[in-house]
Structures are given as structure tokens and as C-alpha cells.
Amino acid sequence: MTAPPLSLDADQKRALNLLAAGNRDVLGVLAGVATRQRRSLEWHARAQQVVSGGRSQLPYFSPVLPLCTEEAHAGQIVCADGHSYVDAHMGYTSGILGHNPPAVVAALGAALGKRPGAGYFVSQQVELAELICGLVPGMERVAFLHAGADAITAAVRLCRAATRRTLIAKFEGCYHGWHEPGLVNTALTWAGRAGEGPLDQIAPELATGGVSRAAGAEFLILPYGDPLALQLIRDHAAQLAGVLLDPVPRFMMNDLAGAQVFAQQLRSVTAELGIPLICDEVVTGFRLAPGGVAEAFGLQPDLSCFGKITGGLGLPLSVVGGRADLMNRATTAGLVNDYVSQKVWISTTTAANSLSVTASLAAVRAIAQAGAGLFAPLDAQHAHLKSDVNALATRLGVPLHLDGHPRLYSMLAFSLTSPDPEGTPLPDAHNPARAYFRAFTLSNVRAARLLTLYLRLQGVYMETLPTVDLSAAHTAADVTQISVGLTEAVNRMQSHGVLA
Secondary structure (H helix, E strand, C coil), X not given: CCCCCCCCCHHHHHHHHHHHCCCHHHHHHHHHHHHHCHHHHHHHHHHHHHCHHXXXXXXXXXXXXXXXXXEEEECEEEECCCCEEEECCHHHHCCCCCECCHHHHHHHHHHCCCCCCCCCCCHHHHHHHHHXXXXXXXXXXXXXXXXXXXXXXXXXXXXXXXXXXXXXXXXXXXCCCCCHHHCECCCCHHHCCCCCCCCCCCCCCECCCCCCHHHHCCEEEECCCCHHHHHHHHHCCCCEEEEXXXXXXXXXXXXXXXXXXHHHHHHHHHHHHCCCEEEECCCCECCCECCHHHHHCCCCCCEEEECHHHCHHHCCCEEEEECHHHHHHHCCCCHHHHHHHCCXXXXXXXXXXXXXXXXXXXXXXXXXXXXXXXXHHHHHHHHHHHHHHHHHHHHHCCCEEEEECCCCCEEEEECCCCCCCCCCCCCCCCCHHHHHHHCCCHHHHHHHHHHHHHHHCCCEECCCCCECCCCCCCCHHHHHHHHHHHHHHHHHHHHCCCCC
């Protein structure tokens, strides 16, 4: 019996042909992946008819062959076709405890059918707030929202209300969610340019449509890791409502010590000038250490924002918290008088609903109780995998490396082509953000995207780019499968001429 045709639309076929670049061997691998996940493609075809973009959750690069996931346990997922994969994606770093951790599942199971829905005061809200304030040095008050982007937006509003100023300083190349503060000067090479102008005169650029151009003028864009940034803060101190910092941006994952030094320098300057410092801990919070960067770096920002991990089992919950005098501005008397009193309305119907706070409380409590014992095996497994990658790259003569930090963001990357093909470094080549994004050349990105698809055939799942975000639930066997699968995938890519 002849199998029905695969559910591939014209855009998918075009994208697959671009990836293959006329290489029949590569086309054969892509066809094998598509055939293996036939049911996922059928679900995607249906989604294309009713869901914007074909998926409700879009990553930085939309997947050509999205995988529809039916089950998830510990460090593995099962797709709609019944195939199991070691998951090296782990929900954009949110799953440090693994999928469906027993403590969180048990807590939710006890709450289902018993607790109220949205809009009610429950004791778990207080317990979670107390736990976070106890874990994070300097945390005096918290407020709950849904996504990390919500928390960032709330922090920005709190700072603007407290200072009665508008200008927010943020760093070039840093992403802070899908609201306005996160979508100004987010990424460099995606704009298709080799340079972004002088580091001391970075023009605000919006990364998306639908945002007022006036929003860009409300941000001062700083060069990360550069003394110029500290001087620009001094120069604009009278206008600044706050400084927004990702304490360990993705382009600093290989240099934690450098990130710590710069964050401490920034804290010193902002404290001296009386400018609130906002730390975006959506990735680092409860993951770099149980108390986040405040614990790991000895750094106490004025406000901190947490997400991802706080959403136990993916139930949305984010946190903004910090100094009591700033957070108390969120205690409102009602919308009519808030503007005059410079109070800040932080409220949405389903924030801090009983199920979300129950899941979050169980997840954060498990991290706090495990402490260093949670992170040591994860660090060791990542180190083992990195050693295997280096040995593979040396043996095959392939420019492949594993970048990143074991507890944060980690990704496999190729260096097939140089961002400076003429061999003459650009004047700003020392800037870590610009150097990082310029490495995303077309050939490097193509090889990385193909690697994720070659790995599908080895039972390893990564998103559209080959992230390696492990969890405490990944076993030694899981890590071995990633290593063995990577060896097979890279060998095949090399034999197919992809890495030439």
C-alpha cells in the first residue's frame, strides 16, 4: 500500500531546498526526517490553517519541520509518531528539573479539583513570595505576573514612576521579551549589516513591526562590557529612570567571570548616581545559583525579574521583585488616582492563580532544597559532553564547538566561515555582542540548522538551532546518546559535503 504524501506546504519545500542547496544526500536525510515525523507534519498542516505562524510558540528561527510533542518525562520527549528523543531543548532553559518532576506533579495533583481558579488570594502566593525573598539576597517584596516580558515591563514602569523620568538604558544585543523594552536593538546580524555604527552612538532600532517609533527614543542603547557604557550612564544620569541588564547575556556564556566584573562595575556606577538597576534573571534566576546572580555574583540590583523556571510544568508565572520602596509603588488605590500618585498598576486576572503558584512553589522549593547537589551533576555532564565535542572536532577536522554555560544557555556552533573574510578585524571586533552575532554567517547557520535535523534521526531533539540545555533529570545514558548521535550526525554531514 502506497503511503499518503507528506504534509509539506510550499514554504516548507522551499526552505528544505534552500537548506539542501541541491545536495541529493542532504535531501535524502531531510526526506527521512519528514517521513519519520509524518504525524507531526499533519498536525503542523492543520495548525497552518488556524494558528498564526503555524505554531503558538515561535522560536528565533521557525523550524522547517516542527515536531509535535505528545509526552515528556525527565530528559526525554515523545512525538506524535511515537518516537522518543533525548531533549536538549528543555523549554528554552526553563526545565532545569526535567519534564514533569515528581514533586511538582504531586503538588498539582493535590490541587486539581480542589483549589479556586483565577482572581483569588491563596496561601501558596504568600509561601512562594516568602521563599523567593528568602532565597534571593536583597529581595524585599515581589509581585507575580505571567511571562518574563511582563515582569520586565513592570520593572521599567516602577522605575519610571519612582524617578519621574522616562529614559531606560539597555544593552545592544540583549533580548528582554516581546514587549517594548525587549525589542529595541535585540540582535545585530539579523538586520543583515556588518556593523551598527560607533559604539558611543548606537541608534535605537526596533526589532519588530507594530511598535511606535517613538518607543525607540525612550531607550539609551549601550555597548556591553565597554567602559563607554559606564560613561554614557554618567552623561545621561539626569534623564535615566533605570538601567536594564541581562547579567549573563548569551554572548557572555563562555565568560562568566567577565560578566560578573561588568555587572559589579555597573552596580557601582548606578548606586553612586542613584539610578535603579534592573536585572533580567529570566534565564539566570534559580539556575546559576538558587539565589540567582545576587548569590552567584554578590550583586544586589534594585529590581529583579524572574521567569521560565518559576513557571513549574509550563504553567505561566513570572516575578518582579526587589527594594520595598520601589515595589510598594505597585500597591495601588485604584486606576483613577494612580497617575497622580505615581503608583503603578500591576495586575492581570490570571496572574498568581492558584495552580501556577502551586507549581512554582514546588519547583523553586525543590531547587532550594537540592542546592549545589542539583547543579554538580549537570555541570559534570556538560563538561563530559564538551570534551566529546572537542575530541570529535579534532578527529574529523571540523570547526565545531560547544559554547555556553552548563546551567544557562548552551549551543553547538560551527565556524565554517569567518565574519571578517578579508582578514581585517572591524574596529568594534572587541565588542562581545557584535563578535557573537557576526559569527552567525549564512554557512554557519545553515550547518547548525542541518545538524538539528540530522540529529533527529539519532533520537536527539534540539530546536531550530542546536541548543544543548540539559537538566538535572538527564541521565548518563541520555548524555551518551547525545554524544553518540552527534558523532554519527557530524560524520554524515561531512561525508555529504555539508562542512566543506
